[in-house]
Amino acid sequence: MLGVALVATVVSGAGASAGAVGPVVAPEADVAHHGHVSLWGGGVGVWLVSENLGPSDLSQATVRLAFSEPMAGGQELPQACLWSSDRVVSCRTGELRVAGGGGELAFDLRTAGFPDELTVDITTAWRDGATDRNPVNDRHRVLVLATGDPYVF
Secondary structure, three states, rough: HHHHHOOOOOOHHHEEEEEEOOOOOEEEEEEEEEEEEEEEOOEEEEEEEEEEEEOOOOOEEEEEEEOOOOOOOOOOOOEEEEOOOOOOOEEEEEOOEEEEOOOOEEEEEEEOOOEEEEEEEEEEEOOOOOOOOOHHHHHHEEEEEOOOOOOOO
């Protein structure tokens, strides 16, 4: 009889902490990226801000920047970023609270050659398991001409 009482306590405790039985719903967060990219004489400047329009806070997200031209080797990136290939940089955004200021990134790179133009695809690669019903504002393709002008996204 003692064993039965112990099992009832364990089951009751597990049910109380687990909540109601049903499907687990992922939090929702609307991640957005905005900024500009410049190209001049083989140099590429990137300035990007990530934000969360809600409704749930995110502890972390990852933004991916894919360049149509290879970048020169041996370049250092900000601490939150890493090279995924010679054309792709992935960066942590840091915590993204709802309607709060987001992670800001700014860095300069050098291309392997001297292109007249390049494209940059900016996307959210990971959003801490949250769903995003409005992925349009976190996906951009920017054509950047080698004029030194900032091309805004």
